[in-house]
Amino acid sequence: GAGVSQSPSNKVTEKGKDVELRCDPISGHTALYWYRQSLGQGLEFLIYFQGNSAPDKSGLPSDRFSAERTGGSVSTLTIQRTQQEDSAVYLCASSRTMGTEAFFGQGTRLTVV
Amino acid sequence: DQQVKQNSPSLSVQEGRISILNCDYTNSMFDYFLWYKKYPAEGPTFLISISSIKDKNEDGRFTVFLNKSAKHLSLHIVPSQPGDSAVYFCAATPTSGTYKYIFGTGTRLKVLA
Numbered sequence: 001g002a003g004v005s006q007s008p009s010n011k012v013t014e015k016g017k018d019v020e021l022r023c024d025p026i027s028g029h030t031a032l033y034w035y036r037q038s039l040g041q042g043l044e045f046l047i048y049f050q051g052n053s054a055p056d057k058s059g060l061p062s063d064r065f066s067a068e069r070t071g072g073s074v075s076t077l078t079i080q081r082t083q084q085e086d087s088a089v090y091l092c093a094s095s096r097t098m099g100t101e102a103f104f105g106q107g108t109r110l111t112v113v
Numbered sequence: 114d115q116q117v118k119q120n121s122p123s124l125s126v127q128e129g130r131i132s133i134l135n136c137d138y139t140n141s142m143f144d145y146f147l148w149y150k151k152y153p154a155e156g157p158t159f160l161i162s163i164s165s166i167k168d169k170n171e172d173g174r175f176t177v178f179l180n181k182s183a184k185h186l187s188l189h190i191v192p193s194q195p196g197d198s199a200v201y202f203c204a205a206t207p208t209s210g211t212y213k214y215i216f217g218t219g220t221r222l223k224v225l226a
Contacts, residue, residue: 004156033214042218043157043202056211091156099145099208104156 002026004105006092012111013082021077021108025094032075033095033102034067038088046090049075050098082112116140117205119217127225132190134220136203139184143205147214148177148188151200160201161188193224 005024013019025032034046045059049069060066064082069075079086089109093102118137126132134148144165149157163170163177163186170177176189190197200221204214 006156031212035216043204043216045213045215048213050212056213059213093156093214098212099206101147101159101162102214103159104149106154106156109154 004092004094004103006090006105006108008108009106010109010111012113015084015112016081018078018080019082019110021079021090021092021110023075023077023092023094023105025073025075025092026103027073029094029096029103030072031095031098031102032069033093034075034077035091035093036088037091037107043091046077079110082110084112086110087112115218116143117203117215117217119201119203119220121220122218123221123223125223125225126193128195129192132188132193132197132222132224134188134190134201134203134222136186136188136217137184138186138205138215140205140207140215141184142207142210143215145206145208146177146179146186147204147206148175149202149204149216150197151202151219157202190222193222195224195226198222198224 007022032049035043064080067077089107091107093104095102147162148160151157179186200219202219204216206214
């Protein structure tokens with residue numbers, strides 16, 4: 001596609017449920033990044049992928065968070081047993097290679113009630 | 114430990130004047146820097162970048178200056194337009210080793226008509 005696409009754009013879930021967020025990067029981009037932005041905060045790094053491997057998972061807040069990328073393309077971020085503090089906008093970005101400009105999707109707004 | 118800092122949370126500028134947004138970083142391994150603009154309910158939009166081998170990069174109304182010895186970069190917008198009103202984030206990454214982009218907390222620019 002022309003840009004990075006994320007789905008769903010909005011998700012409301014009950015505390016304790018699992019959620020899956022999807023990111024379709026720009027075609028041909030080898031690097032993919034996940035960030036989140038909580039209300040009034042900056043962009044917090046979660047994880048990045050080079051191809052299908054994740055060299056840096058240091059930003060994942062807890063073991064309830066996991067991410068995978070298949071075929072060097074689509075990525076999913078899974079949050080298990082969601083908590084209210086997980087409420088945030090989750091942003092995905094991709095770049096042609098490492099260390100070049102990254103382009104963001106429109107984000108998924110997650111609300112845990 | 115905030116490696117990228119934007120010390121001004123907000124800035125107001127008259128239309129037609131220059132807007133100067135500042136950013137400081139602490140990690141000497143950072144050698145690629147980017148500026149993003151973000152409107153509410155949208156993902157960040159890439160504006161302009163600069164490599165550490167340069168001290169200036171221009172693109173239309175936007176110019177980024179890098180002072181490596183001071184670990185400081187700035188974004189100049191000339192002339193400022195009301196449509197420039199948004200939150201501006203600077204980001205930095207090394208181009209070897211781990212490639213995650215570290216973002217500042219953002220500066221909200223308001224351009225007054």
